[in-house]
Amino acid sequence: MVRYILWRIAAMVPTLFLISALVFTIIELPPGDYFESYVSELRAMGEEADLAEIELLKARYGFDQPMVVRYFHWVGGFFVGDFGYSFEYRLPVSEVVGDRLWLTILLSTVTIIFTWLLAFPIGIYSATHQYSWGDYGLTFVGLIGIAVPNFMLALVMMYFANIWFGTSIGGLMAREYLDQPVSWDKLMSIAEHMWIPVLIIGTAGTAGMVRRLRANLLDELQKQYVVTARAKGLHPLRILLKYPLRMALNFFISDIGSILPAIISGAEVTAIVLSLETTGPMLIKALQSQDMYLAGSFLMFLAFLTVLGVLVSDIALALLDPRIRLGGGSSK
């Protein structure tokens, strides 16, 4: 088992290197660089750019050097916590991202937990009461959840939250706590603001997960071992929780790998609508203005999360499923 985990971690390294090369190539692909678009933007506004300063910056960040050198310079920085320099903000990337990263992670985690808490009971109910009114009703609600675009839901919620609860739900906390050190009041403010984005981002995921859990459970409920368990005289609920649900968990766990980045990147449009202080809006802005180190580091962050998620789900699967853990011991 330890061997397996070590092997999987070792396998992450080349994967991440490949991804970093890919990301770097992609952000280099559009013609020109940040400075050119900056200069042309200034010109469009009728201002003269300080060409000398720009030349200085270009030399400092190695823009006159070949792509390969710049790539290794960029990647090498990761190991010492240097993710490059954001030209847009004129700050190191790590400082720009800082707080937003933690808020993103917090929001995502809460969303995932919310999704699971909602999806599990509904999925189990739908599967065990197949073709009942409850099943149809929940399916209907779920399909609406999938069909309605997140940003639209966000707008609607924003409106009603303002009218009914008097909460101005733009952002993840009240304005006065921005850039303040962590305090009890700040946390309370975050909690107060958090539920709306969680609800919005979570609905679509929940609906999809309910459908998948329902389908998986329905398959498992037909299996012979369920009949065996009934023949032993077990209570139906106990059978359900111990056998088919446990089997159906496998897909749930293998989902973790894709859920992390999906939630973080999928929430961008919502985040813009609600003007959340997460990383999503920043990434889009960075891509628009060709702020390449900022954008690249973001993409790397997403990739890292994906790889990490897959690792976590693989390890969890091995722990949960003896067939994987004791792999190859099958007699058939």
Next chain:
Amino acid sequence: MTIGPELLRINDLSIAFPLMQGRLQAVKSASLRVLPGKVTALVGESGSGKSVISQAIMGLQPAFADVRGQVLFADPGASKASAAPVDLLKLPRDGRQLRAIRGSRIGMIFQEPMTSFSLLHTVGNQISEALRVHTTLSPAARREECEEMLGLVGFSDPRRVFDMYPFELSGGMRQRAMIAMALICRPALLIADEPTTALDVTIQAQILKLLRDLQEKMDMAILLITHDLGVVANIADEVVVIYQGEIMESGPVGPIFRAPKHPYLKGLMAAVPHFDMPKGERLKPLREIVVDHQTLLGGLTAPVAETAVAAEPVAASAQAAAVRPADVTAPREKAGGFPEVLLSVRNLRKTFQTRKQDWKVGRAAPQRPAVDNVSFDIRRGECLGLVGESGCGKTTVSKILMRAVTPDSGSVVFDDGAGPIDVLAARGDDLQALRTRVQMVFQDPVSSLSPRMSVGSILSEPFDIHKRGTRAARKDAVSALLKVIGLDPSAARRYPHSFSGGQRQRIGIARALALAPSLIVCDEPVSALDVSVQAQILNLLKDLQKDLGLTYLFISHNLAVVDYMADRVAVMWAGKIVEIAPREVIMRSPAHPYTRSLLEAVPYPDLDRPLNFARAGESSTASSAGWAPAFRDDGGGRDLAPLDLGGGHFVLARKSADLSEVQP
């Protein structure tokens, strides 16, 4: 043994399923009884309603089933006051009273040991669960009880098995664990639904012995559901015969077997192949299929083959077509140009790497080869039977012949008159041509036909792949094929799911016949079928062989079937061919101890020839240690070589052994 009142009494049980096409009456007012401490066998074909009855007793039938009648269960273990019979059908579904009976007073084992366990929980966890529900024992006491029961069902190391996962056990071992699970609370009645159908003969004999021993030891009644009359004759006290949901005949096993009254039972008995059949005697299936022999003799796929010559000047297909006319019109004729040996296999060897080994580099233990130095010849026009328990490598051999698996070493030479072809080295056009001459019939008629293709397109696909004939010619060939297997040409428009298992297997055979091959590899073609259907298929295969001059490699674990089909028989064990001989020789005077144990394990549907249970208890690997020294392999397999006993009878023995040591 207590012979008191009945333990279980079923009165006028009717079970119906409301389906979209209408009501399906699965069981029609069936009545039967089970006496305490006795074995009652419920015999019938698949679809006769026997499994539904067993489910209804436990209340396990699907919720939408409409069940009427009475199932009276008189629990001898209950206190005197409540000894009155309970009608199990009156109890609420999955309610507390019914749950208290399930697993505790009535245990159940199922046909499929592979799927009856959850693979994510340990064997011990699943067995002790019944104790946890029905008793107040402490976890330690439960574990003790489980280990005792695991020992009772024949595990040599119950302590270890308790913590193992089901997928670490073989099929036979899993069925033992299943029995332990059903018996852990010492029920008064055990319902065994086809407990040995999925198992090999040797393991079947072990399980039957185990059931019999435990039944006597625990003074328990068994309701045994089966379609195998051999099993019934060996274990049952009373027999109930069911046909299409109706009870045909019931009574003690003696009268039923010695003087079957009902035509259905007589028919069932005539449909089973047995060893005393004179050569040439045909099985009598319950429902004879009408085969169009005229089409057969008229050159089955001749139109397609001829157009192939005209339209396809590819050397390979022309070559194949040139051979065929003589093949079809003059079967069995040994024309001068045809070699006697059609397929010659020499020194095949194949070792599979398991995944576990890939990880642990350096510590890899030497793997036992799946196929170990296998050599044999298949003569033109004969049927060679290949017999052995599951895992002995027989399917791997067939896959190597089909080029689905590449062997580590060895050679396979195929020669049907067009010059020898090295099967393992054939590439491109040669391989494509070879594919038309060797075909395969598979075990599972359900999964070997695509559910999304109509029968017509399934049957014409071989022509499409090999670019034979025009559209019209293909259509004609498909209807000819359907007539040959006794189906109406209109079947071409239907899909596989609308056919029964036997019909599907016939379609599989027709597909194999489409390209007029010279060799057909039949991998357990009847083991998934009922006896009555089995007889149909076997007769069809025999007729086809006679009329088309086909050559078969017939793989099976059922010796009686092989005895019926084969001209020569090869017995495989642990990847090696241990004995090969003409079928009369191998059935009457087998030399190798493994062949003998195989023959002994076959249950006869004959009360005067009971199984020798005293010798059935061991697995072949365990008993191989007790073989005569001439057959034992002590020197890593290098010492053993086929020894000629004369008359084409070879047995695997030590090189140093002389004839007297291995003579039967």
